[in-house]
Amino acid sequence: MDNLKALKKSVFYISFPFSLIGFLFPVYAYSKGVSIMGIGIIYSAFSLFSILIRPAVGKLIDNRGRKTGLIIGTCFYCLVNVFFLIGMDFKYLLAARICQSIAGSFYWISIDTIISDISHEGNRSENFGIIDESINKGAFLGIFIGFSILLNDLFKDSFKIVFLIYLGTSLISLFYTIIKVEETIQFRQNYGEETMKKGKTFNLFLVFMSLFAFISCLTSHTYLIYVRENITDKFHLISYLFLPGAILSMFLPNKFGKISDRYSREIVLFFGMFITGILYLLIPAMKAYFYFMIMDTLIAITSMFYGPAQSALVADIVGENQRGKAYGKYKLALGIGGIIGPIVGTYIYEHLGNTMVFYVKGILLIGICILSIIFFNEEFKYHGVKN
Numbered sequence: 001m002d003n004l005k006a007l008k009k010s011v012f013y014i015s016f017p018f019s020l021i022g023f024l025f026p027v028y029a030y031s032k033g034v035s036i037m038g039i040g041i042i043y044s045a046f047s048l049f050s051i052l053i054r055p056a057v058g059k060l061i062d063n064r065g066r067k068t069g070l071i072i073g074t075c076f077y078c079l080v081n082v083f084f085l086i087g088m089d090f091k092y093l094l095a096a097r098i099c100q101s102i103a104g105s106f107y108w109i110s111i112d113t114i115i116s117d118i119s120h121e122g123n124r125s126e127n128f129g130i131i132d133e134s135i136n137k138g139a140f141l142g143i144f145i146g147f148s149i150l151l152n153d154l155f156k157d158s159f160k161i162v163f164l165i166y167l168g169t170s171l172i173s174l175f176y177t178i179i180k181v182e183e184t185i186q187f188r189q190n191y192g193e194e195t196m197k198k199g200k201t202f203n204l205f206l207v208f209m210s211l212f213a214f215i216s217c218l219t220s221h222t223y224l225i226y227v228r229e230n231i232t233d234k235f236h237l238i239s240y241l242f243l244p245g246a247i248l249s250m251f252l253p254n255k256f257g258k259i260s261d262r263y264s265r266e267i268v269l270f271f272g273m274f275i276t277g278i279l280y281l282l283i284p285a286m287k288a289y290f291y292f293m294i295m296d297t298l299i300a301i302t303s304m305f306y307g308p309a310q311s312a313l314v315a316d317i318v319g320e321n322q323r324g325k326a327y328g329k330y331k332l333a334l335g336i337g338g339i340i341g342p343i344v345g346t347y348i349y350e351h352l353g354n355t356m357v358f359y360v361k362g363i364l365l366i367g368i369c370i371l372s373i374i375f376f377n378e379e380f381k382y383h384g385v386k387n
Helices: 002-014 018-031 036-064 066-086 090-118 124-152 158-179 192-197 199-219 223-230 235-241 243-248 252-262 265-285 289-318 324-351 356-383
Strands: none
Touching: 002 066, 002 090, 002 124, 002 158, 018 090, 018 124, 036 066, 036 090, 036 324, 066 090, 066 158, 090 124, 090 289, 090 324, 124 158, 124 235, 124 243, 124 252, 124 289, 199 289, 199 324, 199 356, 223 235, 235 243, 235 289, 243 289, 252 265, 252 289, 265 289, 265 356, 289 324, 324 356
16 A cells, blocks of 8 residues: 555645636636637647547556656646746646646546556545545645635735745655656556457447536536626635535545445446436526535535546456556546537537526436436446446
């Protein structure tokens, strides 16, 4: 478990800027005059760049090692903070997003593959949950530091100070990645025959995950804009909305991972998707600040519930000896869905109404959940993908 501890440190320090960037990017760009469609195009460009690079990442880490991919990803995450340090206009935001896309492709495919290498069927979801908790802890501490500086005007140029701190934590992550994380490619065995037998199930799984990513991204960049237009436009109140979910995310994923390890990962995934769909259908009715906070927290909990199971299912389907190529395909499928979702979601938001996108998202989530149960039930039974 020494490697898992090193991974926890690496993802903890690299995650400091994640929440602040995710929180500020759509609101900041919108405040600078970038249209909602323009923001959607930037989000889709991020996904497009990921699509172009992810197939090569899987092959690279299979040939050169998982640690190589992890180091490359960490270096590009450092560059993201450098671009935010240099400036906050459109060209720097775009450059930062491109670097973030490259970084995410290398870093998270490598992380998923390493976890798969060092895990077995009985603790795979738990280990994914442990890493999720470390990510959330780093992101929570990072956004706390960021908002403490930004909201109190402690410095003349608060943004630069914040991202200077984030650059420092990214360099600490780079240290742990280079010095502490061990290569795990030696754990890989020849799994070609097993993969061929389960190729049909895996390809079907990738199609459904791509559809799921498309649906999930329908509100990826309009969510905060909706909050600002319909719930509250006060910056500090917007941040408080997500506080309960952020706190819970620091200790629930590990526990939820144990549940899916003990029972059934596919049932956990499909049940979580179904409940999430119902919750999104209810969002337009939540006009009061407190009720919207409760709904957002419930959505965050359901995401934590099925997240570790979703990641672990990749290895369940293709076999114990998972390689980077399989996780590369999985991330590619998510990216394909992610490139279309923001544009479609933006069109619905602007032309059909800002509440309609939540109805569409909820109905589609429930629909894909039902289809997944129908299509995967026999496939999972046939290939023994049961705990």
